[in-house]
Amino acid sequence: MVTKKELANGVTLTVLPTTQFKTTRIVLNFIAPLAAATITQRSLLASLLETNSQDYPTQADLAAKLSALYGANFGISVSKRGNVHVFSVVMTVVNDKFLPGATTVLTEGLAFLKQVLWRPNVTASRFDAATFNREKTNMQAYLASVYDNKQAYASLQLQELYFKNSTAQRVPSFGNEADLQAITASSLYTYYQQMLAQDQVAITVLGDVDAEQVTALLTDLPLTARTADTTDLFYQQPAISSVVEKTDIQPTNQAKLNLAYQVPTYYYQPNYYALLMANGIFGGSPMSLLFTNVRERASLAYYASSSYDAFRGLITVQTGIDAANVAQVKQIIATQLATLQAGEFSNELLAQTKATLKNQYITGLDSAGYLTSQELVQQLVPASAVATEEFIAQLTAVTKEQIVAAAQTIKLQAVYFLSSQEAGK
Amino acid sequence: METTHYATLDETLYQQTLANGLQVTMLPKAGYHKTYAVMTTNYGSIDNYFVPAGGSDYTTVPAGIAHFLEHKMFEKKAGDIFEVFSRNGASANAFTSFTRTSYLFSATDNIKTNLDTLLDFVQDPYFTEASVNKEKGIIGQEIEMYEDDPNWRLFFGIIENLYPKHPVHEDIAGTIDSIAKITPEQLYQAYHTFYQPSNMNLFVVGNIDPVETLAWIEANQADKEFAPATPIQRQFPEEASDGSDIIPYRMTQLPVKRGKSIVGIKGLAPVSRDRAGLKYRTELNLLFDMLFGDSSQNYLQLYDQGIVDDSFGYELDLARTYHFATLSGDTEKPQQFSDAIISLLEKASDNPDLNANRLALVKKEALGRMLQSMNALEYIANTYSGDDFGDASLFDLVNIIDEITLTDIQSVLKQFVRSAALSVFHIEPLAGDDAK
Numbered sequence: 001m002v003t004k005k006e007l008a009n010g011v012t013l014t015v016l017p018t019t020q021f022k023t024t025r026i027v028l029n030f031i032a033p034l035a036a037a038t039i040t041q042r043s044l045l046a047s048l049l050e051t052n053s054q055d056y057p058t059q060a061d062l063a064a065k066l067s068a069l070y071g072a073n074f075g076i077s078v079s080k081r082g083n084v085h086v087f088s089v090v091m092t093v094v095n096d097k098f099l100p101g102a103t104t105v106l107t108e109g110l111a112f113l114k115q116v117l118w119r120p121n122v123t124a125s126r127f128d129a130a131t132f133n134r135e136k137t138n139m140q141a142y143l144a145s146v147y148d149n150k151q152a153y154a155s156l157q158l159q160e161l162y163f164k165n166s167t168a169q170r171v172p173s174f175g176n177e178a179d180l181q182a183i184t185a186s187s188l189y190t191y192y193q194q195m196l197a198q199d200q201v202a203i204t205v206l207g208d209v210d211a212e213q214v215t216a217l218l219t220d221l222p223l224t225a226r227t228a229d230t231t232d233l234f235y236q237q238p239a240i241s242s243v244v245e246k247t248d249i250q251p252t253n254q255a256k257l258n259l260a261y262q263v264p265t266y267y268y269q270p271n272y273y274a275l276l277m278a279n280g281i282f283g284g285s286p287m288s289l290l291f292t293n294v295r296e297r298a299s300l301a302y303y304a305s306s307s308y309d310a311f312r313g314l315i316t317v318q319t320g321i322d323a324a325n326v327a328q329v330k331q332i333i334a335t336q337l338a339t340l341q342a343g344e345f346s347n348e349l350l351a352q353t354k355a356t357l358k359n360q361y362i363t364g365l366d367s368a369g370y371l372t373s374q375e376l377v378q379q380l381v382p383a384s385a386v387a388t389e390e391f392i393a394q395l396t397a398v399t400k401e402q403i404v405a406a407a408q409t410i411k412l413q414a415v416y417f418l419s420s421q422e423a424g425k
Numbered sequence: 426m427e428t429t430h431y432a433t434l435d436e437t438l439y440q441q442t443l444a445n446g447l448q449v450t451m452l453p454k455a456g457y458h459k460t461y462a463v464m465t466t467n468y469g470s471i472d473n474y475f476v477p478a479g480g481s482d483y484t485t486v487p488a489g490i491a492h493f494l495e496h497k498m499f500e501k502k503a504g505d506i507f508e509v510f511s512r513n514g515a516s517a518n519a520f521t522s523f524t525r526t527s528y529l530f531s532a533t534d535n536i537k538t539n540l541d542t543l544l545d546f547v548q549d550p551y552f553t554e555a556s557v558n559k560e561k562g563i564i565g566q567e568i569e570m571y572e573d574d575p576n577w578r579l580f581f582g583i584i585e586n587l588y589p590k591h592p593v594h595e596d597i598a599g600t601i602d603s604i605a606k607i608t609p610e611q612l613y614q615a616y617h618t619f620y621q622p623s624n625m626n627l628f629v630v631g632n633i634d635p636v637e638t639l640a641w642i643e644a645n646q647a648d649k650e651f652a653p654a655t656p657i658q659r660q661f662p663e664e665a666s667d668g669s670d671i672i673p674y675r676m677t678q679l680p681v682k683r684g685k686s687i688v689g690i691k692g693l694a695p696v697s698r699d700r701a702g703l704k705y706r707t708e709l710n711l712l713f714d715m716l717f718g719d720s721s722q723n724y725l726q727l728y729d730q731g732i733v734d735d736s737f738g739y740e741l742d743l744a745r746t747y748h749f750a751t752l753s754g755d756t757e758k759p760q761q762f763s764d765a766i767i768s769l770l771e772k773a774s775d776n777p778d779l780n781a782n783r784l785a786l787v788k789k790e791a792l793g794r795m796l797q798s799m800n801a802l803e804y805i806a807n808t809y810s811g812d813d814f815g816d817a818s819l820f821d822l823v824n825i826i827d828e829i830t831l832t833d834i835q836s837v838l839k840q841f842v843r844s845a846a847l848s849v850f851h852i853e854p855l856a857g858d859d860a861k
Contacts, residue, residue: 020456021800022435047735059728063719067786070793094796098435130729138734141683145736145755148681150573251680251855254569286507286516296505299562302570320570352511359514362533363459368800 003211009225011201013218014375015211023092024106024207025368028113029376030087030199033231034080036167040175041183041191042087046076047135048127048188049089054119065112069105070094074112080173081380082233082311087195088376089113092368095208106209110217118222120192126185136180143177150418151318154256158316158416161246162260165237169312200229202379204372233380234266235312245415252420255323259333260316260414265406267310267377268384273394274406279308280353281403282340282410283317287352289336289345290317298332300325315410323419330415337412343404350400358392426639433823434799439635445651446623449642452630452805460631461531461802462540464547465810467626467657468619469524470597471746475659478618478652483660486615487606488592489564489599492521493557494612496564498528498546500556506546515539523593524744525811531803536633537641544627544645550616552609561604568598575681575852576753582850583689583751586672590662593747622646623654628806661746668693668845676759676851685852686759688766692748693846700817704825706743707791708837709750711829713739714787716769717752721778723769732756732765745813750841759851767849770842774835781831791826795819 003015032038056062066072073092078085093109121128147153156172163169171179201223205214239262265275283290283306294304304319321329339345364370365388378385386394427440439451470491476483498519499506510517515532528547532539571577585594598604629638664670671691696702717724717739727733737754756762769776798804798819808819817825 018456022796023800058725060720060722060725064786067718067720067790071790071797072793073797092797094793098433098796099793100433134729134731137731141734141755141757142736145681145683148575148683253572254566285511287505287511295563299559300566302563302566320566322566322569348508348512352508355514356511356516359459359516359531359533363516363531366457366459366802 003215005215007203007219007221008223010228011203011223011226012379013203013215014205015209015214016204016206016371016375017209017211018206019208020366021207021368022098023094023368024205024209025372026091026110026113027204027372027376028089028117029202029204030089030195031084031202031229031380032087032195032199033229034083034085034168036171036179038191039078039085039168039171039173040179041188042085042195043078043173043175044135044139044180044183044188045192045195046078046087047139048131049116049120050074050076051131051135052121052128053116054121055115057121062116069109069112070099070103072105072109072112074116078173081377082235083231084229084233084380085173086376087199089117097208107217114221117196122189125189127189129185132185132188136183139175140177140180143175143180146172150250150252150254150256151320154258154416154418155316155318157246157248157418158258158260158414161244161416162314162414163237164244166235169235197224198226200226202376204375206368206372233311237262239411240413243412243415245417247417247419249419249421252418254320255326255420256418257319257321257326257329258316258416259412260314261410262413263308263313263315263411264409265310266313267381268386271402271406272310273398274402275409276308276357276395277350277353277398277403278340278407278410279306279315280357281345281349282306282315282336282407284308285353285356287349289339290333293332293336294319294329298328300329300332326417326419337407337410340407341404341410343400347400350403354395354398357395361391362388426635429820431820431823434796434820436799436820438820439639441639443622443643443646445646446621446654447646448626449639450626450628450809451633451635451638452628453633453635454631454802457632457802459531459533459802460536460629460633461529461806462543462627462629463527463529463806463810464543464627465525465527465625466620467524467624467745467813468526468615469522470595471523471592471661472619472659473592474661475618475657477614478621478655483658484614486611487599488595488603489597490607490611490615491526492598493560493564493604493607494615495519495521495526495528496560497552497556497612498550501546501549501551506542509542509546510539513538513542515542521597522744522811523597523747524813527807527810529806536638540629540638540641541645544642547620548649550613550620552612554609557607557609557612561607564598564604565601568596568601568604571596571598575679575685578677578679579685579687579753579850579852580751582675582677582852583687583848584749586675586848586850587689587691587749588664588747589670589672590664591747592661617652618657621654622651624657626810628810630802630806666693668843671846671848673847674849676853678853678855680855681852682854683755684757684759684854685753685755686762687751687753687850688763688770689848689850690750690770690842691846691848692743692841693843694840696743696748698745698813699815700821700825703812703814703817703821704828705837706741707822707825708829708833709741709841711784711787711791711826712834712838713741713750714790715778715783715834716773716776718787720786721783723776723778727765732758732762759853763849763851767847770847771844773838773842779831779834779838784829784831784834788826788829792823795822795826
């Protein structure tokens with residue numbers, strides 16, 4: 001039985017008992033309003049806290065502890081969900097019942113989390129200088145190297161172009177170089193104290209565990225009451241009437257064409273299922289219009305797909321093509337959207353897309369990572385807490401007319417083209 | 426049907442080789458919603474020189490043909506197989522490696538229908554001039570995409586150094602020029618040679634009843650006629666057993682922001698395709714964990730000196746006819762990186778990280794990771810059908826890890842890490858490239 005408990009104001013614990021997995025997954029989500037000023041700090045914090053702590057003064061000490069806990073996985077990731085930023089501390093341990101001898105890996109794993117988060121490598125209210133400088137340098141190098149991953153680079157450039165009204169949405173979830181420069185070992189520690197005290201905290205434990213024992217262990221964490229966050233999760237910006245376009249030229253073999261479309265439909269809000277279907281038919285499924293027409297019929301790309309960000313009302317299209325074909329590819333993409341909006345797609349494609357989305361949803365239930373992230377999202381958007389049967393029923397009920405109506409709300413806003421000039425082969 | 430229970434993992438494997446030679450393996454997973462099935466032929470990008478089924482002379486085919494064949498298997502006279510899978514709620518895919526080609530689906534419903542689709546489409550080739558030519562544009566873009574990936578370039582850079590003759594140094598997808606030469610006839614020839622049921626295996630994992638599932642598969646196969654199995658004959662260029670033909674160093678300049686360095690070690694002695702081979706691979710993995718893992722003093726020192734960062738990694742690639750290890754990372758100073766790694770490798774036998782306590786620690790970690798991997802159906806199926814150790818498989822790793830001693834580690838170090846087997850490849854940013 002699922003147990004939900006408020007450990008303090010703004011601090012929740014959910015225990016999801018299951019025997020499906022051989023592991024227990026523990027996630028501590030720290031949730032804050034998305035702000036340009038804090039994204040980079042949170043990203044650097046994730047690196048620092050993963051590196052060492054007072055109890056594990058070197059990386060080798062920290063890694064050795066995880067090895068001793070039978071290869072426990074520990075990591076911190078940062079992500080955006082609409083107007084919030086989520087700092088997720090994740091630990092996965094093997095269930096003690098599968099390990100040789102009498103082990104207490106879960107108890108020790110939770111104690112480890114408490115140590116690394118609440119006894120960081122700090123003296124005199126500053127992060128350890130050597131650790132801080134090293135991680136800052138490494139992060140700077142990492143941020144610079146995003147340029148070397150052309151798919152990621154093009155997708156970030158498109159965001160830059162589309163989110164005209166929001167600095168925070170333009171900053172990548174993992175931060176940027178300009179903000180990094182300003183961070184010091186003491187300013188970061190000050191921010192960390194604020195994060196621990198003020199962020200909303202959502203803890204989830206998934207596995208074959210005793211809910212009472214887990215609750216007792218987690219109640220021990222020094223998480224005090226905090227004021228509720230009233231941020232509206234869904235990001236909205238006014239639509240523009242003329243499409244923004246930008247082209248960059250770089251020495252690559254393949255050019256990237258990425259497009260951004262606005263939609264007025266949000267996660268589990270009215271018309272959500274219809275828009276999910278519209279995106280699936282457009283470019284979000286294996287037999288989609290984009291895949292069939294850009295790749296299979298015209299032979300112009302290896303990948304051509306769309307994805308739907310239901311927290312920001314955004315659909316993006318991504319393709320990798322020959323620069324010389326850009327006009328033709330743009331034309332085909334525009335035609336596919338028009339086809340979708342005119343309802344000129346087969347019932348067969350509609351049925352395939354429904355079956356695909358249903359399969360995707362149910363398949364997610366086999367992933368511990370998906371289940372814990374779904375739990376977080378359900379807390380953020382209570383309307384999304386639907387049973388599997390309900391999801392399938394709603395999806396099945398979507399009509400062609402509803403899909404067409406949803407498709408007609410898709411508006412092109414921005415086009416980013418990373419053109420290529422032949423690289424030295 | 427043969428049944429093996431693995432007590433520590435709490436898993437039971439069911440196996441049967443069918444009359445036509447197809448090897449079927451099943452792993453029921455209670456509590457899971459999906460079923461994942463992967464059908465694999467023991468044929469990959471390196472198999473470019475072979476005797477065609479029914480023939481008597483060796484033939485050479487263009488690089489990239491196994492991967493091309495994989496793409497074209499999905500297109501039939503009646504249409505696209507993705508459509509058939511989609512209709513039945515399955516998500517399908519395929520991949521080609523140096524030594525294997527695999528076709529797979531994952532579904533939560535209509536498992537019998539989807540299994541029939543998988544078996545039927547893999548066992549029914551259909552290639553035409555027009556469809557083959559059309560695919561050249563698509564695969565051409567796939568090749569261009571990988572060309573732009575500096576990590577891919579780094580990896581192939583070191584393989585080209587280590588294997589100047591063996592076709593493992595060729596890109597799995599081939600080149601724009603090599604795929605231009607591919608014809609439907611060549612695809613049929615490769616198909617009939619390597620897609621014989623006796624050269625293939627099928628792994629099904631998930632929410633299944635193995636008896637029922639096997640009955641479905643047997644019924645499907647009983648309905649078809651197969652040509653009698655013919656022995657597969659393939660050859661590979663001979664490489665110097667003392668490593669003397671390895672290119673010790675090359676570098677290239679690319680339009681990247683950060684440089685990269687990779688150190689490769691070529692396995693000079695062949696590895697047996699049995700439990701001893703799997704043990705050898707496991708010993709090498711533990712050796713590298715001890716020397717370069719997160720918990721090693723070596724890694725800590727390299728990290729603190731700024732020689733490596735989180736992009737550092739090492740891996741072992743071991744398959745039919747070749748094996749090599751690589752250690753790589755992003756760096757502003759590729760030369761410093763490779764010098765430091767080679768210096769550690771050459772003096773490894775005296776390295777303080779090679780001690781009994783650390784072996785116990787990395788063994789604990791390896792056991793835990795093995796147990797964690799039992800959650801991942803795709804990982805289990807792909808690893809099982811990709812490995813080539815006779816009766817031994819990843820399910821034997823619990824016992825193998827347990828058996829390994831410090832003496833084993835010392836001896837595998839001596840056998841594998843030899844100065845003559847080392848090579849280095851660097852990627853440096855183009856001089857004067859100050860791209861924003």
